[in-house]
């Protein structure tokens with residue numbers, strides 16, 4: 001487990017979403033006042049979806065938000081299982097973030113081509129202001145799966161043989177996800193308990209390989225872990 005982690009234990013997934021939403025809005029306000037923009041990396045998954053829905057209720061300075069994705073599934077651009085489709089439906093179609101500030105992973109082109117293209121995007125982005133991540137029940141995060149080998153220096157990986165469908169994906173690397181001022185993990189649901197226990201007891205899971213310089217924040221509900 002990362003040494004510099006702050007665990008926020010909340011009763012319900014709704015409370016997790018509310019607390020994370022507040023931290024995101026605070027980070028956006030600071031980033032925009034200090035550097036003129038807010039570079040946010042989105043995650044897929046059910047808990048992030050709740051957070052995105054809450055964000056739409058706020059009066060944020062959307063014109064200065066820049067949106068990236070931690071991972072994407074290699075499916076047609078309008079496929080319902082695309083992370084970008086969920087984010088558009090719930091958040092991006094409902095707030096005034098300029099379209100040219102939304103950097104979707106072109107995963108419909110297949111893992112290699114999409115990864116190659118997104119490497120340029122991530123290199124140009126530089127350090128992110130905030131990265132949002134979920135964790136799968138096997139301890140994967142973004143599309144970094146246990147047992148998969150990648151070139152550690154790459155900013156974006158082409159992913160094959162994902163144990164969770166679809167098998168082909170694209171993922172920002174642990175190195176590039178760690179290049180962020182703030183990082184939030186959103187973890188809810190009883191199916192995450194085993195991976196959470198392994199992570200906390202020092203297992204070498206993908207979720208443990210994201211190590212930004214600043215402390216990370218882990219928002220977790222009582223189904224996933226009871227302190």
Ligand SMILES: O=C1O[C@H](COP(=O)(O)O)[C@@H](O)[C@H](O)[C@H]1O
Nearest residue numbers: 043044045046071134135136142
């Ligand atoms: O496949 C994925 O899974 C992880 C975890 O999702 P969850 O629904 O189990 O919380 C998610 O973070 C990632 O973006 C997604 O592509």
